[in-house]
Amino acid sequence: MSVGVISRKINARTVTIKLIDGSLVLGKVNLHRSDADIQRVSDLFTKIDDPFVVVFDATAESKTGRVLILNKRNIVWIAPEDGPNKEEKPQPPEKEEAKELPSSSLLDRLRST
Numbered sequence: 001m002s003v004g005v006i007s008r009k010i011n012a013r014t015v016t017i018k019l020i021d022g023s024l025v026l027g028k029v030n031l032h033r034s035d036a037d038i039q040r041v042s043d044l045f046t047k048i049d050d051p052f053v054v055v056f057d058a059t060a061e062s063k064t065g066r067v068l069i070l071n072k073r074n075i076v077w078i079a080p081e082d083g084p085n086k087e088e089k090p091q092p093p094e095k096e097e098a099k100e101l102p103s104s105s106l107l108d109r110l111r112s113t
Helices: 106-113
Strands: 014-020 022-031 052-060 063-071 075-082
Touching: 014 052, 022 063
Parallel strands: none
Antiparallel strands: 014 022, 014 075, 022 052, 052 063
16 A cells, blocks of 8 residues: 655635634635635635635634634634735835714714715
């Protein structure tokens, strides 16, 4: 019996995931797919029909270094923690003058736009 080595390109993004039970998962997802053009974390949900997402190097329930296979239906939201190019230095935000917030409610402000 021979043992083959499987190599796979990894284009990892660190994400935080909130599940419907309220728990948070911090880990990495692989954006490299040979069958689809995946460039953003959101593409995992819009361009891939697989109902599951694999999260590796995951921290959940005080356990680290786990591999989790999550059903997409159990995900409330997912937030990317880093960009595609870690070598690029982020530009400092431009200084803005403090603006006075309107006293109206958020709903009123959304209606006016």
